[in-house]
Amino acid sequence: MNELQSTFLAKSEVKAHDLEHKRKISWNIDKYNAAVVKGKEQFADLELARKKAKNIKWKAIEHLDTHLENFEKKFIARGGKVLWANDADEALAQILTICKEQKTTQVVKSKSMVTEEIHLNDFLEKNGIESVETDLGEYIQQLDGEAPYHIVTPAMHKSKEDVARVFHEKLGTAPHLSPTELTLIAREKLRSKYQTAQIGITGANFWIADTGSICVTENEGNARLTTALPKVHIAIVGIEKVLPCIKDLNLFWPLLSTFGTGQKVTSYNTILNGPKQMGESDGPEEMYVIFLDNGRTNLLAEPAVRESMYCIRCGSCLNACPVYKNIGGHAYGATYSGPIGAVITPHMKGMEEFKHLSYASSLCGNCTEVCPLKINIHNMLLVNRQLAVKEGLNGFSENMAWKVWRQSMMSRKLIAMASTGMKNKVFHSIFSKAWANRRNEIKFPAQTFQQMYKQYQHQSTKD
Numbered sequence: 001m002n003e004l005q006s007t008f009l010a011k012s013e014v015k016a017h018d019l020e021h022k023r024k025i026s027w028n029i030d031k032y033n034a035a036v037v038k039g040k041e042q043f044a045d046l047e048l049a050r051k052k053a054k055n056i057k058w059k060a061i062e063h064l065d066t067h068l069e070n071f072e073k074k075f076i077a078r079g080g081k082v083l084w085a086n087d088a089d090e091a092l093a094q095i096l097t098i099c100k101e102q103k104t105t106q107v108v109k110s111k112s113m114v115t116e117e118i119h120l121n122d123f124l125e126k127n128g129i130e131s132v133e134t135d136l137g138e139y140i141q142q143l144d145g146e147a148p149y150h151i152v153t154p155a156m157h158k159s160k161e162d163v164a165r166v167f168h169e170k171l172g173t174a175p176h177l178s179p180t181e182l183t184l185i186a187r188e189k190l191r192s193k194y195q196t197a198q199i200g201i202t203g204a205n206f207w208i209a210d211t212g213s214i215c216v217t218e219n220e221g222n223a224r225l226t227t228a229l230p231k232v233h234i235a236i237v238g239i240e241k242v243l244p245c246i247k248d249l250n251l252f253w254p255l256l257s258t259f260g261t262g263q264k265v266t267s268y269n270t271i272l273n274g275p276k277q278m279g280e281s282d283g284p285e286e287m288y289v290i291f292l293d294n295g296r297t298n299l300l301a302e303p304a305v306r307e308s309m310y311c312i313r314c315g316s317c318l319n320a321c322p323v324y325k326n327i328g329g330h331a332y333g334a335t336y337s338g339p340i341g342a343v344i345t346p347h348m349k350g351m352e353e354f355k356h357l358s359y360a361s362s363l364c365g366n367c368t369e370v371c372p373l374k375i376n377i378h379n380m381l382l383v384n385r386q387l388a389v390k391e392g393l394n395g396f397s398e399n400m401a402w403k404v405w406r407q408s409m410m411s412r413k414l415i416a417m418a419s420t421g422m423k424n425k426v427f428h429s430i431f432s433k434a435w436a437n438r439r440n441e442i443k444f445p446a447q448t449f450q451q452m453y454k455q456y457q458h459q460s461t462k463d
Contacts, residue, residue: 001395004333005356011331012360017438021157021328028156029319035262036316042254042264053251054373057310060209060242064300067209067242068291074212075289078274083290088118091292095120095201095234098288099129102232104198108190110216110223111135112203113313114236114292116148117335120201131201132193134222136186143170149329151336152260152315157328190222200226200284204237205256205312207289211246212273214289217256219267227272233284235272239291240299240309246271252312259372260314295348304383308343310373317367317377323360332357339367343380351384352393358384 015021043049060067072082085091099107107124109115109131121142124131133142137154141147144166148154155163160179167173167182171189194200202223204214214235216223227233243252249271257263276283299309318324318338329337334345334354342357358381367377388394408414423444427435435442447455 002353004353008331008333008356008360011333012327015328015331016326022326024157024159025325025328028153029325032262032319036259037262039258039262039264042258049251049255050372050374053255054310054375056244056248056251057373058307060244061240061300061306061309063244064239064242067244068239070209071207071212071242071289074210075274076212078212078277080212080274080287080289083288085290085292085294087294088292091118091236091290091294092120092123094290095236096123096127098232098234099124099127099199102198104129106130106132106193106197107199107201108132108134108193108197108226108230109138110200110202110218110226111138111154112201112236113148113151113335114203114238115201117294118236118292120236132190132197134190134193134226135218136183136220136222139186139190140166143167147330147335150315150318151313151338157330194225194229197230199232199234200230201234201236202226204235204241204289206241206243206249206252207237208246208249208271209242209244211271213246213271215243215249215253216270216272217253217266217268218270219261219263221268224268224270227270227284228282231285233272233275233287234290235288236290236292239293239296240311255372256312256314259316259370298347299344302347302387305343305347305380307375308340308377308380310375311340311344312373314372316370316372320366320370322362322364322366327360332360339377339381340375343377343384346384346388351388351391355384355388355393358388 040046075082083094085094098104105128107129109121111133115121121131121133133139135154137156138148140155140158140163141149144158149158150156158166160182161176163179163182164173164175164177167177167185168175171185173182173185177185202216205217206215207213208215214237216227218224243249249269253265253269257266260266272287275285275287296309299305315338317340318329321339324338332338332341332345334341334349334357336345339361342360345357346354361378361381363378363381365378368375368379371377427442427444
């Protein structure tokens, strides 16, 4: 067992039995579920919409190389610059180069899971550059020194009292402020940052191949300020966020908003085609798009899990997962948590270090059921387990245990040979601690079913 797995189990043990944590998560997810049910009513044929979206992403990923080249040509033609990053280090180096060229001391940042993936805030801070999160949830998490808890709702695990505590401790505000008062304070603190920051950094929900555009979806307007006011805009985008045609947004924007927050469409949906053009009143003077691989081509190279690249990061599988709802987002120890995170992280970060995430599932299939693109998530968790075994990443004792179990289950004679007394002895000597830690002790019956059935037959014959 490696250190990451040990940490995961330790954190999971704590969170799974933290009743206050469960209360907060249940309250937030229940609100989400109610909103999503209502939001789905906008679709005349929801299943047809989901199937069409999946087919669009399937075709887009199969022709990813062509779409990337088309985007680059279109974006450069409008004065934008495209950079390519194989991994986090390359992306960070490119961003630092741009910051040095602009003599930057401060950047504003809109919500972006990709920048969390490469740990951009920590990197900029080490290089003397202040990076300010402008999304309210991300801002709360940054103040509290925590990573995002959820793909869509970064501070889902915090109550209004928790947020008031964070503001009181970090900003010196009065304790016990209301949510409205806290929001106004955050607005006051952040508005001046937009005006002084030299660079704005965002991610992108989608990038459009045929127009050379990126699309940003939000509910607060912070991303628009981040892209409009600073002199330079840097968008860091995963290569898998492709849509072939701008007309595809008619389908993908409503799907993302409905399954993400229950809205018919999010409040602010922006299409960005490059830096400010002649005659335009706002926008950056320079715009960069950094396409990030960082392990994504590992998913592309493995046909059995390639489907995970269709994910639009709506977060619906997290909200449906019984494991996530018990252990929360931070226990995973990875940028992407929940079922989809358990699928992609072992390929992006290393199967040996993160294979345990694919075992952290009940395989109930609810994640697949709720996915707007019908991604077969729970089956890919099984694929990851198979790949881990093929790569020889299971320990000797685990392999031997499964070998003995398999041979026993395939032989009626071997099953019958294991007397009840032997079952009790083996179970309590090997599994007692793991099973009985929070459960009642198991005692096998004095007779097996086979023994009882033979006894019944014998008795019936006598009668």
